[in-house]
Amino acid sequence: LSAPTxxxxxxxxxxxxEIPPGRVASYGQVAEWVGLPGRARLVGxxxxxxxxxxxxxxxxxxxxxxxxxxxxxxxxxxxxxxEAEGVRFTPAGRVDLExxxxxx
DNA sequence: GGGATGACGCTTC
DNA sequence: GGAAGCGCCATCC
Numbered sequence: 001l002s003a004p005t006x007x008x009x010x011x012x013x014x015x016x017x018e019i020p021p022g023r024v025a026s027y028g029q030v031a032e033w034v035g036l037p038g039r040a041r042l043v044g045x046x047x048x049x050x051x052x053x054x055x056x057x058x059x060x061x062x063x064x065x066x067x068x069x070x071x072x073x074x075x076x077x078x079x080x081x082x083e084a085e086g087v088r089f090t091p092a093g094r095v096d097l098e099x100x101x102x103x104x
Numbered sequence: 105g106g107g108a109t110g111a112c113g114c115t116t117c
Numbered sequence: 118g119g120a121a122g123c124g125c126c127a128t129c130c
Binding site: 041043044045047048063068069070071075078 | 114
Binding site: 106107108109110112113114115116117 | 119120121122123124125126127128129130
């Protein structure tokens, strides 16, 4: 496997792996956990470039306010995976971070 | 080096 | 609630 474009991806992937089933976190939060406040975009990129055959629970990472950022098929898949873990969605299609959010 | 791009986020209208 | 604008910053061309 080729070396990651950015070594920080390793930290980001590790942080995402820490999120327990049934809980979610936002891109911004993950960025803060790895010591990169304000770099939510970098987390997004790390999710986009997941290593092959990894068990990283990418679907537990949502946009700010518990919103799903993915469009189309990918977004529906993410929602299904979360609901399968018991995550509740509001009628507006968002996750209540107060109850389903996770703090390390 | 300059400009465009993006699984983001916050404020404003 | 939704669309638009701006800030952010690594990466690519």
